[in-house]
Amino acid sequence: QSALTQPASVSGSPGQSITISCIGTSSDVGTFNYVSWYQQHPGKAPKLMIFDVSNRPSGVSNRFSGSKSGNTASLSISGLQAEDEADYYCSSYTSTSTLVFGGGTKLTVL
Amino acid sequence: EVQLVESGGDLVQPGGSLRLSCAASGFTFDEYAMHWVRQAPGKGLDWVSEINWNSGRINYADSVKGRFTISRDNAKNSLYLVMNSLRADDTALYYCAKGGSAGILDYWGQGTLVTVSS
Numbered sequence: 001q002s003a004l005t006q007p008a009s010v011s012g013s014p015g016q017s018i019t020i021s022c023i024g025t026s027s028d029v030g031t032f033n034y035v036s037w038y039q040q041h042p043g044k045a046p047k048l049m050i051f052d053v054s055n056r057p058s059g060v061s062n063r064f065s066g067s068k069s070g071n072t073a074s075l076s077i078s079g080l081q082a083e084d085e086a087d088y089y090c091s092s093y094t095s096t097s098t099l100v101f102g103g104g105t106k107l108t109v110l
Numbered sequence: 111e112v113q114l115v116e117s118g119g120d121l122v123q124p125g126g127s128l129r130l131s132c133a134a135s136g137f138t139f140d141e142y143a144m145h146w147v148r149q150a151p152g153k154g155l156d157w158v159s160e161i162n163w164n165s166g167r168i169n170y171a172d173s174v175k176g177r178f179t180i181s182r183d184n185a186k187n188s189l190y191l192v193m194n195s196l197r198a199d200d201t202a203l204y205y206c207a208k209g210g211s212a213g214i215l216d217y218w219g220q221g222t223l224v225t226v227s228s
Binding site: 003036045048093096101 | 157
C-alpha cells in the first residue's frame with residue numbers, strides 16, 4: 001500500500017487560510033469516506049483533528065475543516081494562528097482493511 | 111480521561127526480538143479496536159497493525175507481516191506487539207492508539223522507542 005501524497009510544506013500568515021491536499025487512489029480515498037487528519041507538534045503525539053472526511057472531534061476548533069473530491073482529500077485551516085504551526089498527516093482506510101498515512105505536511109505560520 | 115502508556119522499547123540487535131506493551135485506562139477497553147503506529151526519527155507516521163475488540167480481526171502492514179504479532183488482554187486492559195526478526199528500518203517511536211470506526215485513531219500514547227542497531 002503506497003503512502004498518500006501530501007505537499008511537503010505549506011505556509012501562511014496569521015489570519016490567512018490554507019489548504020493541504022492528500023491524494024490517494026480508488027483503493028483508499030476515492031472509495032471510502034474514512035479519511036482522517038492529524039496534527040503533530042514537535043516532540044508530541046499526534047492529535048485527531050478531522051475524521052470521516054469532514055467531522056471534527058469535540059474540542060477541535062471550527063477553523064479546521066475537511067473535504068473530499070474523487071481521490072483527493074483536503075484539510076483547510078482558516079484564521080491561521082501561531083499555534084497551528086505543526087506537521088499534519090492525512091490517513092485513509094483501504095480496500096485491504098488496512099490504514100495508510102500521507103507523508104506529512106509541515107505548516108509554517110509566517 | 112483516556113490514557114495510553116507504552117513500554118518495552120529498547121536497543122536491540124538486528125535479527126532480535128522485542129515485546130511492546132500498552133496499558134490503557136479511562137475507557138472501556140474491551141469495546142474498542144486498538145492500533146500500533148510507528149514513526150522513524152524525523153519521518154512520517156507509518157501504520158503497523160490493528161486488532162479489533164475481541165481479537166477476531168487482525169491486520170498488519172505488509173512491511174511487518176510475518177514478523178510482528180499484535181495481541182490484547184482485555185482482562186488487563188493491555189495491548190501488545192511482539193516484534194521478531196527486527197531490522198534497522200524498524201527503528202522508530204512506536205505509538206499505541208485507540209481505534210474508532212474504520213481507522214479513526216482518536217487517542218494516542220506518548221510512544222516507546224525501539225532502536226535496532228549492532
